[in-house]
Amino acid sequence: MKAIIITIGDEILSGATVDTNAAYIAKGLISIGVDVTRRVSVGDNPPEMEREIRDGLSKFDIVITTGGLGPTDDDMTKDVICRVFDTELVEHEDTLKALERRYEQLNLTMSKAARGMAMQPKGATLIHNTLGTAPGILFDRDGRVFCSMAGVPSEMRSIVDQGLLPYLEKRGTDHVIIFKNISTFGIPESKLAERLEEAGFVPQNAKLAFLPSYAGVILRLRADGKSEAEVEEVIDINTKRILDVVGEYVFTTDSRSLLEAVTDLIKENHVTVSAAESCTGGLISKLLTDVSGSSGYFTQSIITYANEAKIDRLGVRPETIEKYGAVSEQTCREMVEGMLRTAGTDYAVASTGIAGPTGGTDDKPVGMVYLGVANRDRTDVRRFVFSGDRDVVRTRSAFTVLNMLRLRLLGK
Amino acid sequence: MKAIIITIGDEILSGATVDTNAAYIAKGLISIGVDVTRRVSVGDNPPEMEREIRDGLSKFDIVITTGGLGPTDDDMTKDVICRVFDTELVEHEDTLKALERRYEQLNLTMSKAARGMAMQPKGATLIHNTLGTAPGILFDRDGRVFCSMAGVPSEMRSIVDQGLLPYLEKRGTDHVIIFKNISTFGIPESKLAERLEEAGFVPQNAKLAFLPSYAGVILRLRADGKSEAEVEEVIDINTKRILDVVGEYVFTTDSRSLLEAVTDLIKENHVTVSAAESCTGGLISKLLTDVSGSSGYFTQSIITYANEAKIDRLGVRPETIEKYGAVSEQTCREMVEGMLRTAGTDYAVASTGIAGPTGGTDDKPVGMVYLGVANRDRTDVRRFVFSGDRDVVRTRSAFTVLNMLRLRLLGK
Numbered sequence: 001m002k003a004i005i006i007t008i009g010d011e012i013l014s015g016a017t018v019d020t021n022a023a024y025i026a027k028g029l030i031s032i033g034v035d036v037t038r039r040v041s042v043g044d045n046p047p048e049m050e051r052e053i054r055d056g057l058s059k060f061d062i063v064i065t066t067g068g069l070g071p072t073d074d075d076m077t078k079d080v081i082c083r084v085f086d087t088e089l090v091e092h093e094d095t096l097k098a099l100e101r102r103y104e105q106l107n108l109t110m111s112k113a114a115r116g117m118a119m120q121p122k123g124a125t126l127i128h129n130t131l132g133t134a135p136g137i138l139f140d141r142d143g144r145v146f147c148s149m150a151g152v153p154s155e156m157r158s159i160v161d162q163g164l165l166p167y168l169e170k171r172g173t174d175h176v177i178i179f180k181n182i183s184t185f186g187i188p189e190s191k192l193a194e195r196l197e198e199a200g201f202v203p204q205n206a207k208l209a210f211l212p213s214y215a216g217v218i219l220r221l222r223a224d225g226k227s228e229a230e231v232e233e234v235i236d237i238n239t240k241r242i243l244d245v246v247g248e249y250v251f252t253t254d255s256r257s258l259l260e261a262v263t264d265l266i267k268e269n270h271v272t273v274s275a276a277e278s279c280t281g282g283l284i285s286k287l288l289t290d291v292s293g294s295s296g297y298f299t300q301s302i303i304t305y306a307n308e309a310k311i312d313r314l315g316v317r318p319e320t321i322e323k324y325g326a327v328s329e330q331t332c333r334e335m336v337e338g339m340l341r342t343a344g345t346d347y348a349v350a351s352t353g354i355a356g357p358t359g360g361t362d363d364k365p366v367g368m369v370y371l372g373v374a375n376r377d378r379t380d381v382r383r384f385v386f387s388g389d390r391d392v393v394r395t396r397s398a399f400t401v402l403n404m405l406r407l408r409l410l411g412k
Numbered sequence: 413m414k415a416i417i418i419t420i421g422d423e424i425l426s427g428a429t430v431d432t433n434a435a436y437i438a439k440g441l442i443s444i445g446v447d448v449t450r451r452v453s454v455g456d457n458p459p460e461m462e463r464e465i466r467d468g469l470s471k472f473d474i475v476i477t478t479g480g481l482g483p484t485d486d487d488m489t490k491d492v493i494c495r496v497f498d499t500e501l502v503e504h505e506d507t508l509k510a511l512e513r514r515y516e517q518l519n520l521t522m523s524k525a526a527r528g529m530a531m532q533p534k535g536a537t538l539i540h541n542t543l544g545t546a547p548g549i550l551f552d553r554d555g556r557v558f559c560s561m562a563g564v565p566s567e568m569r570s571i572v573d574q575g576l577l578p579y580l581e582k583r584g585t586d587h588v589i590i591f592k593n594i595s596t597f598g599i600p601e602s603k604l605a606e607r608l609e610e611a612g613f614v615p616q617n618a619k620l621a622f623l624p625s626y627a628g629v630i631l632r633l634r635a636d637g638k639s640e641a642e643v644e645e646v647i648d649i650n651t652k653r654i655l656d657v658v659g660e661y662v663f664t665t666d667s668r669s670l671l672e673a674v675t676d677l678i679k680e681n682h683v684t685v686s687a688a689e690s691c692t693g694g695l696i697s698k699l700l701t702d703v704s705g706s707s708g709y710f711t712q713s714i715i716t717y718a719n720e721a722k723i724d725r726l727g728v729r730p731e732t733i734e735k736y737g738a739v740s741e742q743t744c745r746e747m748v749e750g751m752l753r754t755a756g757t758d759y760a761v762a763s764t765g766i767a768g769p770t771g772g773t774d775d776k777p778v779g780m781v782y783l784g785v786a787n788r789d790r791t792d793v794r795r796f797v798f799s800g801d802r803d804v805v806r807t808r809s810a811f812t813v814l815n816m817l818r819l820r821l822l823g824k
Contacts, residue, residue: 011623013448014591015438016632019431022453026427036425037460039453041434044621048449111606131799152624154800179426194523209456211423212564220428281701282694285715289693292769292802300721302714303697309712309755343721357704387543388566390704 003029004038004056006049008067008077009151013043021066021156028160032169033177034062044068049080057084057144062168067151078137081148082121085139092120092135099133127163131155136163145171177224178231182242184249185216185258185403192217192246199245205234214395215258216251251406258399259287262406266297269409271346275301276314276339278326279353279369283398300343304335314338327352327364332381336372347375347408349401353384355393367393371401373408380404413446416468420479420489421563422455433478433568440572444581445589446474456480461492469496469556474580479563490549493560494533497551504532504547511545539575543567548575557583589636590643594654596661597628597670597815604629604658611657617646626807627670628663663818670811671699674818678709681821683758687713688726688751690738691765691781695810712755716747726750739764739776744793748784759787759820761813765796767805779805783813785820792816 005025011017019041026036038060042048049068056063068077082088096118103110117134120126127136127147132155137148145168149159184192189212206223219242223234239253251261266273275284285301288294302313307326310316315338316331324330336350353369360366365385372381382404386396417437423429431453438448450472454460461480468475480489494500508530515522529546532538539548539559544567549560557580561571596604601624615633623630631654635646651665663673678685687696697713700706714725719738722728727750728743736742748762765781772778777797784793794816798808 010619010621010634011632012435013438013451014442015435015440015448016593016623016630017625018435023424023427023430026425028427030426036427037455037457039425041451043449044619108603111602111609113605113609114602154804181428190523190526191520193525197523197525207422207456209422211428213429218428220423222422277694280698281706281710282689282697282713282715285694286692286698289715289717290803292767294693295717298693299718300714300716300725301694302712302725303694303701304712305701305707306711313712313714355704391702392566 001034001061002059003034003036003062003064004040004060005036006052006056006063006065007039007041007151008044008049008065009041010043012041012067020153021151024153024157025064025066025160028165029062029064029168030177030179032165034168035177044076046076046080049077050083053080053084053146057146061144063144063146064164065146065148066156068148077148078119078121081124081137081139081146085121085123085141085146087122087124089119090122091118092126093118094128095120095126095133095135098129102133125167127159127167129155129159130162131158135159138164138167140171176226176228176231177222178228178235180221180235180239180253181255182219182221182239182250183216183252183256183258183261184219184246185251185399187217187246187249188212189217192219192249195246196242201241201245203238206238208238214392215399219246251403258403258406259290262402262409263288263291263294263297265406265409267293271409272297272299273347273349273405274299274339274343274345276335276348276350277301277303278305278310278335278351279355280351280394280398280401281305281355283394284349284351284401287398287402299345302339302342310335314342325364327354327368327370329370329381329383332370332372333379336374336381337379340374340376347373347405349373349405351397351401353393353397355390355397357390369393369397369400371397371404373401373404375408380408413473414471415441415446415448415474415476416450416452416472417448418461418464418468418475418477419451419453419563420456420461420477421453424453424479425455432565433563436565436569437476437478437572440577441474441476441580442589442591444577446580447589456488458488458492461489462495465492465496465558469558473556475556475558476576477558477560478568480560489560490531490533493536493549493551493558497533497535497553497558499534499536501531502534503530504538505530507532507538507545507547514545537579539571539579541567541571542574543570547571550576550579552583588638588640588643589634590640590647592633592647592651592665593667594631594633594651594662595628595664595668595670595673596631596658597663597811599629599658599661600624601629604631604661607658608654613653613657615650618650620650626804627811631658663815670815670818671702674814674821675700675703675706675709677818677821679705683821684709684711685759685761685817686711686751686755686757688747688760688762689713689715690717690722690747690763691767692763692806692810692813693717693767695806696761696763696813699810699814711757714751714754722747726754737776739766739780739782741782741793741795744782744784745791748786748793749791752786752788759785759817761785761817763809763813765805765809767802767809769802781805781809781812783809783816785813785816787820792820 125138134150136159139146211218304310316334340348350372356366367386537550546562548571551558618635716722728746751760762784768778779798
């Protein structure tokens with residue numbers, strides 16, 4: 001089963017919007033064994049949209065489109081769908097009712113444009129949109145599945161997870177594809193490749209891809225075949241070889257993110273955590289609270305941008321800042337120990353650095369960051385120089401200190 | 413001048429990586445008058461890559477590819493380029509020197525795989541990569557421009573801004589495209605469309621798109637023509653009509669983000685700001701410090717997830733939490749006033765709510781959030797019920813409280 005994903009919208013083509021929908025849809029399709037072999041984005045241009053959908057239906061088993069189902073004038077996807085499937089728009093009662101309920105809840109009167117959202121292509125299977133009013137539109141004809149979804153990410157996700165994927169799974173597939181992520185942190189892509197090369201590692205009946213990000217480099221194995229057992233064996237053999245060579249950098253082999261690996265470990269150890277942040281400006285705390293249930297381990301953080309705040313809130317000594325500077329091993333140490341003391345948590349983490357683009361000096365260049373982890377027994381502070389722009393330096397700092405915490409919790 | 417952007421990589425097709433590069437490249441091309449009419453993603457599959465590049469060169473003036481120039485085995489883009497342009501790889505001295513310098517700085521020995529990065533297609537114009545070692549590869553043949561860039565976002569950005577765009581601009585273009593963003597906050601897309609429809613607004617010689625995001629809905633006008641003066645007049649006429657109808661929700665017409673509009677206003681007013689965050693968990697502070705130079709107005713924040721932290725750090729009265737709950741108008745008021753008092757800033761903002769997915773009750777459903785803004789004269793607290801998942805609720809909360817601060821600074 002091969003699929004194409006078509007994202008529709010001038011805003012995607014022009015770069016005004018980053019296309020996150022296609023990635024989500026692709027992940028979902030792959031998880032049920034569908035091979036996504038092509039992605040295309042076209043503008044709000046009906047002839048172009050029609051050509052792309054027709055071309056997709058002639059070459060792929062599954063054609064998914066997203067975007068162009070909202071209430072405004074730049075939405076012409078439904079007309080195109082009607083032309084492709086030789087049908088017409090009719091008012092759909094359930095959709096109209098859902099719209100009316102929605103507008104009532106919001107205390108708004110329904111506009112003509114909004115009412116138009118109840119018009120749906122005759123003969124289509126409509127997939128309920130639990131988070132919005134525009135349902136997914138599905139046609140299953142001549143062995144090919146077409147599905148069109150709204151572009152609002154949360155609505156698209158709900159249609160994919162609760163409608164599209166179950167539909168496709170029931171329809172059955174004869175091919176097994178398995179992906180396995182071996183996730184590393186603290187070693188660059190080229191060095192990983194070199195280590196594997198030196199050890200003579202070559203993927204056996206599988207493909208290996210390197211997926212670098214600021215939250216580490218993922219080594220991703222992919223294998224496919226007729227049976228699950230066969231493919232899993234291939235994956236296991238390759239995984240074992242990779243772990244033999246670069247296992248020390250691996251934080252998980254079960255597709256969790258670095259953040260999930262850290263927060264799971266915090267929960268398993270039943271410890272509490274707080275953060276004293278300077279250059280990361282709240283990002284460490286934001287990450288630690290991305291997870292539902294984080295109130296079980298995260299109680300508070302203090303973001304001390306100004307020197308006075310470091311002194312007043314965390315008990316950093318003025319002499320320390322005067323002598324070594326706010327960006328120094330010593331200040332970072334007093335910050336993290338002060339946080340631990342004042343918050344009374346089991347662990348504390350801290351950051352102080354120069355995120356840039358301004359503020360760097362010869363001695364302390366942009367990207368220089370001190371990161372600390374402390375518990376009652378021990379304080380570790382490490383110095384890093386990260387390359388990249390402000391956002392990259394902050395992101396790398398936050399993930400690196402979370403990884404330091406992870407290693408501490410593992411007793412390393 | 414029409415362009416196609418081709419992003420290469422199994423990781424993009426599979427959804428493991430969200431394709432942010434294409435959006436950045438598209439924005440850059442449009443800014444110099446190039447029309448981006450198509451985007452395609454293909455996997456690490458040489459025949460597919462070759463077909464797509466050849467197809468692009470037969471239909472478009474400019475073909476840009478990104479991805480597939482890294483040091484690892486899944487990178488075969490350069491071989492494909494050689495086939496398309498009927499040339500071969502030769503060792504490029506400047507690239508080799510840059511690689512050697514880089515490895516020396518990092519105190520690493522250069523692997524064979526890394527050395528392969530110095531091999532470049534003969535006859536290509538190489539664009540220096542200031543943030544990495546893989547240069548951009550450019551061919552300008554038969555009136556068509558082809559450019560291939562690394563997939564690492566910061567490196568791609570540097571090649572686009574410092575190499576590709578200047579090259580294309582020098583080459584000249586006869587067409588003027590102007591985009592104008594009219595950015596709104598606090599009104600949904602459908603309501604904006606309804607207001608414009610009721611006022612009889614129809615774009616004159618321009619296209620209007622609605623770009624909704626959690627940081628507001630952007631109304632984006634686009635017009636094109638032969639001269640800048642002509643196109644600007646069209647844009648001005650349409651902008652004026654739109655402002656007449658929905659101006660009260662517009663925070664900028666100069667393409668700044670809501671965050672930039674708020675931080676610019678903070679700077680212009682020479683005021684300082686702090687935040688007391690509960691459900692947003694650090695996100696408000698992270699946003700306020702995304703901007704370089706934020707240390708001029710942002711001094712500190714306190715993230716109080718636990719009730720004890722709200723009491724100890726912000727002086728919220730235990731009776732208030734007991735009587736009204738941590739998620740209440742009263743607690744939010746005491747949080748924001750406590751923050752103002754303890755931080756001594758000119759303004760403080762605060763959040764307390766239920767980000768979900770757990771923790772909701774009939775009285776206080778998931779998505780219910782109280783947001784506050786205070787200065788010495790006045791405290792405003794407002795209640796919202798946001799729909800969407802945890803991430804969406806937190807993001808909407810953060811942007812909404814920043815907009816409340818913006819309106820306060822404007823005296824509204």
